[in-house]
Amino acid sequence: MKLRACAAPFLYREKTVFSMQGDALFALLALLVLPCVQYGPRVLLAALAACASCAVCDIVTGLLVKRSFGSGDLSSLVTGLTVAMLLPPTVPYWLPALAGAFAILAVKLPFGATGNNLFNPAAAGVAFATVCRPDLVFAYADPAAGRLSLESEISFTAGTSPGSILAKGLMPSILPRDLLWGVFPGAIGCTGALVLGAAAIFLLARRSLRWETMVCFLVTAAVAAALFPRIPTTALTSVKYELLTGSLLFAAVFLCGDPVTTPRTFTGRCCFGALAAALLMAMRHVGAYEQGACFAILLANAFSPVLDGAVLSARMKGVRLP
Amino acid sequence: MPFLRGYRFEYHGADGPIEDLPIPETLCVPMPGAEESYARIAAQGDLVAAGQVLSAPKYAAAAHAPVSGVVEAVEFRQIPGCGHVWAAVLRREGSRAVRTKAVTGGGLEERVLCAAAEAGIVDEITGRPLYQELYRLRRREVSLLLACGIEDDPWCSSARAVLRERLGDVGEGLRLAASFCGAEELGIALSTREEAAAYPGFRVETANAPYPAKAFLLRRLRKSGVSASLIGPQALAALCRAMKGEAQTFGVATVAGDAVRTAKNLRFPAGTSVRELLSRCGLSEDASLVYVGPAAQGSAVTDLDAPVPLHARCVTALLHPQRKRAVACIGCGRCARVCPQGILPWEIHEALRKSSVDPFLLLGVQNCINCAACTAVCPAGLPLSAEVARAAAIRKSGDFF
Numbered sequence: 001m002k003l004r005a006c007a008a009p010f011l012y013r014e015k016t017v018f019s020m021q022g023d024a025l026f027a028l029l030a031l032l033v034l035p036c037v038q039y040g041p042r043v044l045l046a047a048l049a050a051c052a053s054c055a056v057c058d059i060v061t062g063l064l065v066k067r068s069f070g071s072g073d074l075s076s077l078v079t080g081l082t083v084a085m086l087l088p089p090t091v092p093y094w095l096p097a098l099a100g101a102f103a104i105l106a107v108k109l110p111f112g113a114t115g116n117n118l119f120n121p122a123a124a125g126v127a128f129a130t131v132c133r134p135d136l137v138f139a140y141a142d143p144a145a146g147r148l149s150l151e152s153e154i155s156f157t158a159g160t161s162p163g164s165i166l167a168k169g170l171m172p173s174i175l176p177r178d179l180l181w182g183v184f185p186g187a188i189g190c191t192g193a194l195v196l197g198a199a200a201i202f203l204l205a206r207r208s209l210r211w212e213t214m215v216c217f218l219v220t221a222a223v224a225a226a227l228f229p230r231i232p233t234t235a236l237t238s239v240k241y242e243l244l245t246g247s248l249l250f251a252a253v254f255l256c257g258d259p260v261t262t263p264r265t266f267t268g269r270c271c272f273g274a275l276a277a278a279l280l281m282a283m284r285h286v287g288a289y290e291q292g293a294c295f296a297i298l299l300a301n302a303f304s305p306v307l308d309g310a311v312l313s314a315r316m317k318g319v320r321l322p
Numbered sequence: 323m324p325f326l327r328g329y330r331f332e333y334h335g336a337d338g339p340i341e342d343l344p345i346p347e348t349l350c351v352p353m354p355g356a357e358e359s360y361a362r363i364a365a366q367g368d369l370v371a372a373g374q375v376l377s378a379p380k381y382a383a384a385a386h387a388p389v390s391g392v393v394e395a396v397e398f399r400q401i402p403g404c405g406h407v408w409a410a411v412l413r414r415e416g417s418r419a420v421r422t423k424a425v426t427g428g429g430l431e432e433r434v435l436c437a438a439a440e441a442g443i444v445d446e447i448t449g450r451p452l453y454q455e456l457y458r459l460r461r462r463e464v465s466l467l468l469a470c471g472i473e474d475d476p477w478c479s480s481a482r483a484v485l486r487e488r489l490g491d492v493g494e495g496l497r498l499a500a501s502f503c504g505a506e507e508l509g510i511a512l513s514t515r516e517e518a519a520a521y522p523g524f525r526v527e528t529a530n531a532p533y534p535a536k537a538f539l540l541r542r543l544r545k546s547g548v549s550a551s552l553i554g555p556q557a558l559a560a561l562c563r564a565m566k567g568e569a570q571t572f573g574v575a576t577v578a579g580d581a582v583r584t585a586k587n588l589r590f591p592a593g594t595s596v597r598e599l600l601s602r603c604g605l606s607e608d609a610s611l612v613y614v615g616p617a618a619q620g621s622a623v624t625d626l627d628a629p630v631p632l633h634a635r636c637v638t639a640l641l642h643p644q645r646k647r648a649v650a651c652i653g654c655g656r657c658a659r660v661c662p663q664g665i666l667p668w669e670i671h672e673a674l675r676k677s678s679v680d681p682f683l684l685l686g687v688q689n690c691i692n693c694a695a696c697t698a699v700c701p702a703g704l705p706l707s708a709e710v711a712r713a714a715a716i717r718k719s720g721d722f723f
Contacts, residue, residue, distance in 0.1 A: 003626075004611050004643065007705070009618040011331060011476070011533075011698035012644050017652055020701055073649065115650030115702070210655070259654040264668055266655070312669065316685065 015207060017114070020259075021074035023208040027199035028081040028254070031189040034182055039089040040147030043188050046087065050096035051080035057104040071113045079103050082122035082254055085189025086247055086294065087129065090141045092152045095133060099125035119301045120261045122254075123294040130289060138164070138290055140185035159185030162245035163290035171231050172241060179244050187291070190250040200253045212266060213256040216273030221248055224281035248280065251293035261301045266322035268307035275307075276300035328532030329660050329695045335479030336585035340487050340574055343602055345389055349412045349593030350629040352401045355382025356408050364410045368393040371418035373569050376410050383451040384442035385410070388571035388591035390418040402596075402614040402621040403449065403631050412593060422567035433565065434502040441564030446481075446554035446573075446633040447536075452561060459503040459551050466543065467505040468527060469496050470552035471512045474535040475616040477578035478636035483587040484555040484574050485510065486520065493524070495558030498565065503551075511539060511552055533618070534693035537662035554633075573632035575599065581609035581639035590630065597626040599637050611643040618694040646703040657696035657706050663689040667696040667706040670713045679716055687713040 035043040058076040062068050070076065080100045087096055103125030111117040130137045141148060142159030162172035162184055174184050182191030190196075203209035222239050229238035243249065256262060256273055263269050276296050283292030314321050356362045356377035364376040370387040377385045387410075395411045425437045435453055443452040447470055459467070469492050471485040485492060496508050509525035512518060513535065518526040527550075529539035536552055543550040560570040571592050578585035583604030590599060596612060613620040614634050630637060657667035665686045673683055687710050696706040 001607055001609060003609070003622070003624045005622050005624045006611070006643070006646070007622070007708070008613070008615075008620050009694040009698045009707070010611065010613050010620065010622075010638070010640070010643060011329065011617050011694075013646075013698065013701060013703065014330070015656075015699075015701045016703070017649050017701045020652075020654075113650070115652045259652050262653070264653045264655045265658070265666075269655075312666075 018073055020208045021078055023203055023206045024078050024254070024257075025074055025081065027203055028078065028085060028189065030199055030202075031085060031192065031195055031250075034192045034195055035089055035188045038143045038183070039141065039188075040150075042148045042150055043084075043089045045150065046089065046091055046093060046096050046188065047081055047084035049093040050084040050087075050100040051077050053097035053100035054080035054083070054104050057101050058109070061105065061109050065109075073114055075108075075114045076104055079108065079122045079125070083125045083129075085250060085254070086122070086126040086187050087137060088140045088186070089148060089188050090139050090154060090156050091136055092154075094152065095129055095136055098132075099129040101125075102128045115260055117260060118304070119298055120255055120258055123251075123297045123301070127294040127298055130291075130294065134289060140187075142185055143183050161185040161290065162241060166230050166241060166245070167284070167290050169231055171233060171237075172245070174245075179240070184245065186245065187247060187250075190247040191245075193244045193249055196249045196253055203253070203257065209253070209257045210259070210269060213262055213269045213273040214252045216270045217252045217256050217277045218243065218249075218273075220274040220277035221252075221281055224278065228281070228285065230285065242281070242284070247291050247293040251276075251280070251297055255293065255297045261304060263304045263307045263311070265308055265311040267311045268304070271307050272300055272304060275303060328534065328538065328662075329698050330532040331476045333473065334477055334578065334585070335473055335482065336576055336578055336587060337479060337482075338586055340483050340587045340589050343588045343590040343594065343598065345414060345591055346594055346598050347414055348394070349388065349391075349414070349591060350399075350595065350627075351376055351385055351387065351410045351412055351593035352404055352629055352631055353377035353379070353385040353408045353410060354401075354404050354631075355379030356385070362396060362408055362410075364393045364396060366393055366395055369415075369418075370412070371420045373420040373422065373571065375569075377408070381454075383444045384440065384569075385592065386442055386569035386571050387412060388593065389414050391415045400625075400628065401631060402623050402628055403634060409593070409629065424566050425564070430498075431502050434498045434561070437498075437564035438561055441560060441569045443557050443560045443564060443570045444631075444633040445557040446635050447552055447557075449633050452553075452557045455553065455557075456499060456502050459499075459505070459553075462549065462551070464503055464505050464549050464551045466507045466509060466525075466548050466550040467496060467500045467503060468509045468511040468550055468552050469493075469555045469558055470536065471510055471517070471555060472529050472535050472539065472552075473513050474529075474533045475618070475636060477585070477638045478576045478616055479578075479585075480574045480576045480587055480635050481555055482513075482517070483576075484559060488555070488559045489521070491559035491562040492555045495561040496553070498561055499553060499558060505551075511536070533698070534662055534691070534695055537691055537693055541662055556633075570632060573630075573634065575630060575634050576636040577603045577638075578636060579609075579612075579639040579641075581606040581612075581641045592632050593629045595627045595629055596623050596637060599630060600626070600639055605639055606641065608641055609639040611640045613638055613640075618698065619692060648703045648705070651702050651704060654701060656699045656701065660695040660699050662693065662695070663691060665690060665696075665710060667700075667710055670710050671704060671706060674709055674713060679713075681717045684713040684717050687717055690714055 059070040062070040103121035107124040145157035225242035226235035280296035439453040529535035531538040694707040
């Protein structure tokens with residue numbers, strides 16, 4: 001009998017970093033199902049390109065710099081899948097790969113890998129791709145036109161995304177059923193509101209996601225959409241289109257749900273959600289791009305340590321803040 | 323702080339009766355605190371009777387011989403839960419016993435204190451001598467004294483078993499302790515409300531909360547304006563018998579774990595080895611971790627011949643302990659949510675990583691009750707409770723400039 005000597009406590013951890021990342025990965029994979037049915041296996045290849053690029057960058061850098069086999073967790077795969085979800089299904093395969101490589105090499109590893117990065121790597125990767133090739137990032141296919149071919153550069157029936165219609169001050173006309181099931185032009189993982197909601201419930205039930213950031217983000221976005229509609233319509237219709245189209249819901253669940261780049265205090269996280277949503281809605285009003293979720297999240301990420309610091313100094317002064 | 327969640331675990335306590343362990347041939351009785359040679363009364367070759375004093379240390383509990391026998395050696399060894407202390411190796415021989423006589427003289431308070439100190443009683447909740455604990459409670463002017471039947475350990479059930487089977491002694495001990503501390507009210511603290519029916523006539527407080535339930539209960543009582551405190555039922559039962567002159571030489575521990583065939587509550591003499599306790603319950607050969615004491619604060623044992631201290635409460639053998647590989651903090655904030663004292667362990671972790679530590683930024687570390695809930699929930703496997711303890715030491719030491 002070989003007995004181990006280890007230190008207390010001998011209580012089982014209900015969650016590990018690995019299992020949290022596994023949950024996120026599972027939820028992201030579930031998001032791939034609907035686009036796969038609509039656009040064919042092309043979306044799988046785009047996701048694979050992003051994941052492979054992230055994993056290869058992580059492993060090669062790990063071997064070269066730290067002489068270890070990557071960071072040893074699933075975070076690079078989560079980053080890769082998140083990048084792919086924010087890009088359209090028509091994107092040539094080199095773009096997700098480039099965005100993933102940028103996310104890992106420029107945003108994650110220089111800051112010290114998992115747990116130390118200031119900015120969300122996936123958001124930064126997609127922001128980089130958006131700035132480089134906005135024509136490719138906002139080239140959405142019409143889901144009614146059927147499956148896409150598997151070549152890297154393809155010609156396709158272009159669909160007009162509700163985001164661009166809203167940006168012109170016009171009213172998109174999408175059936176409520178299509179809106180919920182994601183049958184309208186958009187990015188791979190950002191359209192199916194029902195699947196996104198299910199993923200959020202799954203992550204909340206598995207205790208891998210905190211609710212406060214997501215709720216504050218959505219509430220602020222809804223209030224902003226109701227008070228300052230971009231189209232001359234009722235507040236409820238404005239809220240419906242602003243929340244359910246574009247990458248807002250995806251950002252609420254997966255980009256605001258990242259514990260590393262969001263504040264660590266409860267109050268800080270609430271403020272973070274509100275700040276990110278306010279920035280996003282402001283960008284929709286005055287921004288040049290039709291989707292600005294990544295930029296809003298990146299800007300809010302920079303405020304995470306500031307928000308934490310404010311909460312901590314308030315606590316030091318005796319204010320009872322959670 | 324609001325939104326506290328605590329740490330939840332699956333409870334596998336053994337609800338059987340307390341069984342007597344047959345007294346082993348040799349016992350290795352720990353003599354904590356007896357570093358000075360004059361504190362060690364037992365010497366090699368001495369014949370001792372059951373109940374005879376083996377050590378009389380200045381600041382720790384005295385040790386007594388549980389059975390009559392010959393002191394074969396007095397050695398310095400590591401004892402789980404006590405660190406490196408002197409221990410008397412006792413070989414059982416004969417059946418002599420010292421004549422017990424009830425504590426007399428002085429007022430009741432004086433007699434209680436004398437009995438607690440002379441019987442060498444250790445409070446199993448804190449691991450400190452009962453007489454020191456009684457002094458502390460008296461200084462804090464507690465108004466409600468509770469016998470602690472809360473089981474906030476996945477495998478331990480000894481406190482419940484002692485409360486159930488020795489209720490008379492525990493109740494009498496509680497009355498004596500309360501008379502010393504000046505507590506007006508007595509009561510019993512339990513894990514669930516269903517158990518309360520078994521204790522009619524007692525004020526029952528239930529801590530129906532996740533780990534650390536004791537801290538959450540005291541917190542709730544403090545908020546409602548009651549200054550309460552918990553004392554272990556074994557110590558209280560021993561206090562009752564100590565008034566009649568009997569020393570504390572037996573303890574009750576739960577022997578459990580998934581590497582143990584039948585979990586049992588065993589009454590064992592001081593100095594029983596871990597092996598004796600485990601083999602009584604059937605230890606699997608595949609066990610890879612044995613620890614003495616509660617899961618949060620216990621210590622792992624690699625040598626099964628090490629003796630179990632009387633305040634151990636449980637001995638657990640596990641087949642597949644979780645491996646802990648520490649990764650960087652991901653900032654999930656779980657540690658802050660489970661802390662019953664409102665400390666932010668992640669912030670302490672960050673502060674200690676810096677090259678120069680500012681002790682004024684280590685907020686609330688001196689309030690840590692060492693429940694280790696933060697370490698238990700940390701998904702990154704960081705030793706947060708150890709870091710908080712280090713921060714408390716830095717803050718206390720004063721040599722930080």
